Amino acid sequence: MEERPEYELLNRINSPADLRCMRPELLPQVCDELRHDIIDELACNSGHFASSLGAVELTVALHYVFNTPDDRIVWDVGHQAYAHKILTGRRERFSTNRHFHGLAPFPTPKESEYDTFTCGHASNSISAALGMSVAALREDRPERKVVAVIGDGSMSGGLAFEGLNNASTTPNNLLIILNDNNMSIDRSVGGLKQYLLQLHTSSAYNRLRFRLSQWATRHGMLGDARRQSILRFNNAVKSLLQGQQNIFEGLNIRYFGPVDGHDVGQLVRVLRDIKDMRGPKLLHVHTVKGKGFGPAEKAPSEWHAPGRFDPDQGIRLVEDTSGRPPRFQDVFGQTLVELAEANPAIVGVTPAMATGCSMNMLMAAMPDRAFDVGIAEGHAVTFSAGMAKDGLIPFCNIYSAFAQRAYDNIIHDAAILDLPVVLCLDRAGLVGEDGPTHHGAFDLAALRPVPNVTVASPYDEHELRRLMFTAQLPGHGFFVIRYPRGRGYLRDWHCPLSEVPVGRGRKLREGRDLAVVTLGPIGHAAAEAIARVEAERAAEGRPVTVAHYDLRFLKPLDTELLDEVGRTFRRVVTVEDGVRTGGMGSAVLEYFADHGCEVRVERLGLPDQFVEHGDLASLHHLVGIDAEGIAAAIRKNL
Secondary structure (H helix, E strand, O other), rough: OOOOOOOOHHHHHHHHHHHHOHHHHHHHHHHHHHHHHHHHHHHHOOOOOHHHOOOHHHHHHHHHHHOOOOOOEOOOOOOOOOOHHHHHOOOOHHHHHOOOOOOOOOOOOOOOOOOOOOOOOOOHHHHHHHHHHHHHHHHOOOOOOOOEEOOHHHHHOOHHHHHHHHOOOOOOOEEOOOOOEEEEOOOOOHHHHHHHHHOOOOOOHHHHHHHHHHHHHOOOOOOOHHHHHHHHHHHHHHHHHHOOOHHHOOOOOOOEEEEEEOOOHHHHHHHHHHHOOOOOOEEEEEEOOOOOOHHHHOEEEEEEEOOEOOOOOOOEOOOOOOOOOOOOEEEEEEEHHHHHHHHOEEEEEEOOOOOOOOOOHHHHHHHHEEEEEEOOOHHHHHHHHHHHOOOOOOEEEEEEHHHHHHHHHHHHHOOOOOOOOEEEEEOOOOOOOOOOOEEEEOOHHHHOOOEEEEEEEEOOOOHHHHHHHOOHHHHHEEEEEOOOOEOOOOOOOOOOOOOOOOOHHHHHHHEOOOEEEEEOOHHHHHHHHHHHHHHHHHHHOOOOEEEEEEEEEEEOOOOOHHHHHHHOOOOEEEEEEEEOOOOOOHHHEEEEHHHHOOEEEEEOOOOOOOOOOOHHHHHHHHHOOOHHHHHHHHHHHH
């Protein structure tokens, strides 16, 4: 590993306490060194780049003003938290960020006392921070400050509004910082985005109001009841004079801003002015995603997580993928356009993941038939169900881990009426470096008990295309297709579209000594394992044959296929890229038990624990679903 650059001030900071010992006029240099350190590191160690560059000054100001870790900073999502990691004693290990057994991809209390809550999914910071603020008051710790840092994209999530609503009526001293860069991953959408762009409040007015409130409090003239009455009256008068209603002050949450999120001196002054105020308050900060790195400022979506890049030339080091199989998401995107061209009822829905799931292809081809609903997975499902109820066929694409937040909507709004919604779960199974908050581990086990749901997983790109074609045909109702992150297996992936019989699997390989049953692309690892074991035994003069079945559908199960397996084999190995508890293996085991089949089943899948982050090969090996782990299970059962 190359030597890390030497920085005059950053090298002296091993914790926020060291930062707080510096003179305020040195903070711009700290920010400059910190930004360059992030650029240098992420050039060769990929991660969430543009978001972290945009939050450098805010991070420095927060740790400079607040007494962390006793004061709490709750990050939303955590994409913007690399400066936070570096300032909180992890600079020497930052080169291991997102690596197997290295630093976690997002803030987590398991790693550092400065990381106050789980990060990874958007919109939870206000609720969590409100809970901490209430706990501080209940424990008679009013001096403990609690800050929630939330982006404008995350603010579009329903949980953020639930937190705001509760904060407006619950005694607390919470400070919410709205980091507004007009972006989530792709550009922010929706009415709130437009509102935030227009919102303004006079800084002179806020200073005068603050001083008057301090004076009144010192002289005993501003108790809690009177404070609320004055606040409501003041908000009404200000709304009348300004000709607009401030949504936050309409909720009795004091609003300050907007302020320049890249003026660290001003941020420090404002934070010092408002940190001791009682009651909930919100500071609106304008930042630029990718700040300080020209290419990222111009194309923040492209530089959200750019992979390796040349920091001097400002170009991404994109690997040559010519001749390689496509990504599953791109097969989805191109197939969706193809289907939509043939079927005018088809529309697309994504919750702020247009580029990540390749819904942007339909948006480019048919912009009036693709909808980005913002970071709102539950709404995405119910919105899709509403369109399906009145004749459209929505393909709603959500990352598997994020779809967990739409579980009630899946059951209540789509499954009960068996509406023709096609829910495509991207990033199903282990996803790699983003870790436990992003692994699509639970969808199979969660969806299997729900009535009126067809659950399928394609073995390869051809199967994905055929399942998508099947799902939009009349009479199939609510149809879920789950597929993994990353590249597929077929360079010649474009095949004719044809219907797949729902609930029918297929035999991929004949055998007599043992059966392996798989679901989805993990079947390729099983096929490699089977070939490896058969070759080993043949070389030893003890030939065996192992049958391989691709179940294809978790629900409905292929009972004819399972009856054949139950009649023919006494030992079966099941393999799935999902939790072992309650998943496909459990379904097979239950079927055999219910039908009197005396079959010994070994289930391979994810263990009953959260799987760490790391490259996919290491994670598959860790949980025993790579070719080596599957081969070991086959040997044990022969």
